[in-house]
Amino acid sequence: MGKSTVNKHETLGLSERQVLGMYRDMLLARKIDERMWLLNRAGKIPFVISCQGHEAAQVGAAYALDKNKDFLCPYYRDMGVVIPFGMSARDLMMNAFARAEDPNSGGRQMPGHFGSKKYRILTGSSPVTTQVPHAVGIALAGRMEGKDLVVFTSFGEGSSNQGDFHEAANFASVYKLPVIFFCENNKYAISVPYSKQVAVKSVADRAAAYGIPGISVDGGDPLEVYKAMREAVERARRGEGPTLIEARCFRFTPHSSDDDDRLYRPKGEVEEDKKKDPILLFGHYLKEAGVLDELADKEIRDWIAKEVDEAMVYAENAPSAAPEDLLKHVYAE
Amino acid sequence: MAVISYIDAVNSALREEMSRDSKVFVLGEDVGFKGGVFKATQGLYEQFGEARVLDTPLAESAIAGVAVGAAAYGFRPVAEIQFADFIMPAVNQIVSEAAKMRYRSNGDWNCPLVIRAPYGGGIHGALYHSQSVEAMFCNIPGLKVVAPSTPYDVKGLLISAIRDEDPVLFFEHKRCYRLIKGEVPDTEYVVPIGKADVKRQGKHITVISYGLTLHFALQAAEKLAQEDGYSAHILDLRTLYPLDKESIVEAARRTGKVLIVHEDNKEGGVGAEVSAVIAEECLFELDAPIKRLCGPDVPAIPYNGIMEKFFMLSPDKVYEAMKELAEY
Numbered sequence: 001m002g003k004s005t006v007n008k009h010e011t012l013g014l015s016e017r018q019v020l021g022m023y024r025d026m027l028l029a030r031k032i033d034e035r036m037w038l039l040n041r042a043g044k045i046p047f048v049i050s051c052q053g054h055e056a057a058q059v060g061a062a063y064a065l066d067k068n069k070d071f072l073c074p075y076y077r078d079m080g081v082v083i084p085f086g087m088s089a090r091d092l093m094m095n096a097f098a099r100a101e102d103p104n105s106g107g108r109q110m111p112g113h114f115g116s117k118k119y120r121i122l123t124g125s126s127p128v129t130t131q132v133p134h135a136v137g138i139a140l141a142g143r144m145e146g147k148d149l150v151v152f153t154s155f156g157e158g159s160s161n162q163g164d165f166h167e168a169a170n171f172a173s174v175y176k177l178p179v180i181f182f183c184e185n186n187k188y189a190i191s192v193p194y195s196k197q198v199a200v201k202s203v204a205d206r207a208a209a210y211g212i213p214g215i216s217v218d219g220g221d222p223l224e225v226y227k228a229m230r231e232a233v234e235r236a237r238r239g240e241g242p243t244l245i246e247a248r249c250f251r252f253t254p255h256s257s258d259d260d261d262r263l264y265r266p267k268g269e270v271e272e273d274k275k276k277d278p279i280l281l282f283g284h285y286l287k288e289a290g291v292l293d294e295l296a297d298k299e300i301r302d303w304i305a306k307e308v309d310e311a312m313v314y315a316e317n318a319p320s321a322a323p324e325d326l327l328k329h330v331y332a333e
Numbered sequence: 334m335a336v337i338s339y340i341d342a343v344n345s346a347l348r349e350e351m352s353r354d355s356k357v358f359v360l361g362e363d364v365g366f367k368g369g370v371f372k373a374t375q376g377l378y379e380q381f382g383e384a385r386v387l388d389t390p391l392a393e394s395a396i397a398g399v400a401v402g403a404a405a406y407g408f409r410p411v412a413e414i415q416f417a418d419f420i421m422p423a424v425n426q427i428v429s430e431a432a433k434m435r436y437r438s439n440g441d442w443n444c445p446l447v448i449r450a451p452y453g454g455g456i457h458g459a460l461y462h463s464q465s466v467e468a469m470f471c472n473i474p475g476l477k478v479v480a481p482s483t484p485y486d487v488k489g490l491l492i493s494a495i496r497d498e499d500p501v502l503f504f505e506h507k508r509c510y511r512l513i514k515g516e517v518p519d520t521e522y523v524v525p526i527g528k529a530d531v532k533r534q535g536k537h538i539t540v541i542s543y544g545l546t547l548h549f550a551l552q553a554a555e556k557l558a559q560e561d562g563y564s565a566h567i568l569d570l571r572t573l574y575p576l577d578k579e580s581i582v583e584a585a586r587r588t589g590k591v592l593i594v595h596e597d598n599k600e601g602g603v604g605a606e607v608s609a610v611i612a613e614e615c616l617f618e619l620d621a622p623i624k625r626l627c628g629p630d631v632p633a634i635p636y637n638g639i640m641e642k643f644f645m646l647s648p649d650k651v652y653e654a655m656k657e658l659a660e661y
Contacts (some may be wrong), residue, residue: 073402106439115438122405123438128431134396134430139403144358144384144408163422167395174390206635329440330474332498 007289008223012230014063016291021084022063022222023286024300026055026279029080031304032089035312036096036111040257044316045096048257049112051079053250054184056278057217059084060225061182061247064233065152070137072121073153074132076112077184081154086119092314098319107321115225129155129162132181136168139177142193150236153181155244158189159185160203161288169244173210178236180229180242184219186251191264219247220278223285250276337517342372342484342508346491349521351381354409355447355459357495360387361396361413370415370641371451371510372463374499397423397448401430401500417452417504418633424469431500432475436474446500447491451507452480453545453596455645458507459636465544465628470502471574472608477526478574480504483590484515486571489524497536499525504573506544506596513548527572529580535564538659539584540605542594543570546605546646550594553652563659573603581607582614583610589620594651626654 001155009019030053036200051058056079065072067085074081079092095114098107103116105123115123122138126130135153142149159165160183172179183203187194193332206215213235217228225247232243250273254261261270286292337345350357359374365388368375378386378602389396392412400410412422420427427448433443454463468477479494479501481487485507494501524530531545533554540550547569554565568584570576587590590613595603604625611623626646628634634644 009431026615071406103441108439109437114439115442117438117441122402123434123442125429125433125437127425130425133398133426134402134405136395137399137404138406139402140399141406142405163392163425164394164398167390167392168398170390171392171497173394175387185493232512302485306446329434329436329438331477333440 009289012180012222012227014222014226018063019286019291022059022284023292023315024304025059025083025176025224026080026282026303027053027300028089028307029058029083031308032092033079035308037253037257039096039312045111047110048096049076049252049255050078053186053252053273054219055080055221056282057184057219057225057249060222061152061229064226064229065150067120069147069149070120071135071149071151073135073138074114074121075126075128075131075155075159076124078114078154079302080151082114082119082121085121087114087116088313089311093311094318096313098320099315099318099319101318128254129159130166131155132164133168133171135179136172136177139172139179140175143177148237149179150178150233152180152182154184156189157183157185157187157194157203158192158197160206161197169210169212172242173212176239176241179241179242180232180236183244184249185246186249188251188255188265190255190259202246203243204246212242212244214244214246216246216248219249220276220281222278222282223293334463334516334518336514337484338511339484339487339505339513340371342414342517343491343505344375345517345540346379346488347374348380349394350492350495351377351385356407357409357411358385358387359411359413360389360400361389362389362415364388364413367531369413371507372412373411373449385573392418393423394426398430400448401426401444401470402444403432404444405434405442409445411447411449411495414448414450414461417450418464420450420466425501427470427476427502428473432473435499436475443498444500445498447494447503449503449505450498452504453506453508454634455508455545457636457638458634460633463634465595467504467573468556468597468602471603472575475499476574477501477572478504479526479572480506480543480573481571482506482509482544482569483513484517486524486569488517488528490526490571493523493526496523501526508545518560524571527577529576529577530569530571531567531584532569533567535566535567535588537563537565537588538590538592538655539566539568539588540592540655541570541581541584542569542596543573544596546594546596546651548656549646549648549651552648553655556652557655561656561659563657570603570607576606576610578610578614581610585611586618589618590658590661591619592654593623593625594627594646594654596628596646600624600630602627603629621658623660624654626651
């Protein structure tokens with residue numbers, strides 16, 4: 001494909017293959033998510049919690065990590081983080097349908113509760129922010145073992161009020177541990193807007209209290225997020241300690257499939273935000289940069305549609321665990 | 334066999350396990366340079382260095398949560414909560430996280446974590462340095478709760494807890510730390526988690542207890558034998574969750590008369606579950622109603638010495654209850 005004067009990704013050292021990979025992963029996350037909503041509304045799956053509007057932040061962040069040595073302690077919206085770490089459309093559909101083969105929990109947990117040792121993703125729960133100190137613990141153990149691994153942990157802006165965030169950020173800073181605290185600020189904690197959650201202008205401002213860098217980036221631009229993340233990762237690997245990054249995101253859906261955001265969001269806000277849909281914008285960028293054309297875009301979209309269809313059919317027909325299997329895995333057997 | 338104190342048994346178990354396995358480490362408030370407020374970790378900082386004996390920031394949820402992460406990664410953290418009363422900020426990490434990690438990941442992850450916490454009264458610690466908090470953790474599947482009474486059991490059980498593949502809450506009665514001494518083998522040994530232990534053989538009444546009050550029962554049993562001619566069979570629960578139901582039922586059947594003794598308050602205490610186990614399994618083999626002698630149902634122990642004494646059980650109080658049951 002032809003070179004263009006717009007080559008922001010090249011200055012970041014990202015190849016065409018990598019940025020196309022980012023685009024594909026963002027779209028894959030979006031399309032799986034959209035399908036889950038259809039399945040929910042059709043009565044086939046009881047629950048969905050979305051990544052829509054966060055994909056650029058998530059994928060941009062994940063691409064700055066090394067999936068062969070780094071660890072994730074993600075939160076429930078992070079489909080765009082776990083996909084680059086290996087979670088497939090089939091895995092995610094297994095999770096949505098709560099099937100035995102779901103690598104996250106074998107059908108025990110709600111969708112979005114990611115975790116899989118083979119993908120280096122620590123199992124997560126629903127009480128928010130509990131994963132944040134876990135990331136610090138993995139970083140501590142990794143350093144004791146002499147590994148140069150980095151641990152990524154993410155959470156929403158509402159969660160940045162939890163004691164576990166503050167305790168973990170302080171702990172990691174005191175011990176200079178390689179942790180990236182990644183706040184995906186979509187301006188709503190279910191129904192409560194940012195103004196009623198956080199009194200400082202940016203969640204990144206909270207870093208000052210822990211003596212660590214706090215960076216606020218446009219979460220709609222995967223390259224901006226990648227840039228901030230890469231610096232944080234390099235800093236962490238150099239032994240200089242953690243970084244707090246706020247990625248400013250949009251929430252294109254209600255909090256979850258059980259929420260109706262028309263009750264609390266200003267009319268037209270979501271529609272206005274969607275004009276800045278990160279996937280559309282990144283597609284434009286790639287086309288302007290000469291990395292993507294209509295044909296290649298269609299190929300990617302066709303591949304994704306097929307992936308999602310196949311994953312859905314497979315998962316829908318896959319068996320659940322035996323009911324009495326719920327008695328297993330309380331203690332080591 | 335050397336005679337050592339209860340707290341030396343804690344220290345000795347930590348030292349041996351840290352020497353044996355480089356993945357074992359200690360973290361908590363004041364556990365490093367100072368060696369702990371009770372000196373349970375004394376000398377470990379000097380021997381193993383600050384990287385393995387971590388003085389953490391004063392934040393209990395982080396102590397537990399960081400330990401959970403390190404355990405999931407494959408290390409063997411032993412976290413100290415300075416007083417059991419201060420465990421409350423860490424409950425979310427213990428109950429929602431450590432206890433459920435294996436289950437919620439369908440066996441993919443596990444959390445081999447030990448949390449040590451000194452509990453119990455009798456040291457003028459008032460409301461917030463005296464509580465017995467064990468009962469609130471004794472209906473959390475995925476968690477194990479241990480409360481030893483002798484140096485032998487402390488050492489053997491702490492080693493087992495560190496080697497266990499699942500999270501263990503290890504409650505140490507702080508009044509026992511220097512009061513209770515006992516023989517401990519010079520060679521390596523373990524005491525299995527989940528097994529109660531008969532501390533005294535007898536045939537007239539059965540006393541089931543743990544921690545400090547187990548010693549009160551042993552003393553009372555001597556008096557009961559000498560002055561009243563009754564022999565008491567005494568079972569030390571050692572592990573409070575999951576309970577050793579088999580040993581409980583066997584001990585109850587032995588005499589047909591059961592007294593359950595603990596310092597923790599009565600309603601909803603561990604004794605309630607022990608009593609239910611006996612009622613379910615061997616009610617018609619009993620010769621008397623099951624009795625419980627426990628701390629009163631008040632929020633905690635007052636600072637005033639006379640009030641503390643009123644709250645606390647004693648060999649005399651336990652003797653009275655044992656005698657009454659024996660004569661029933």
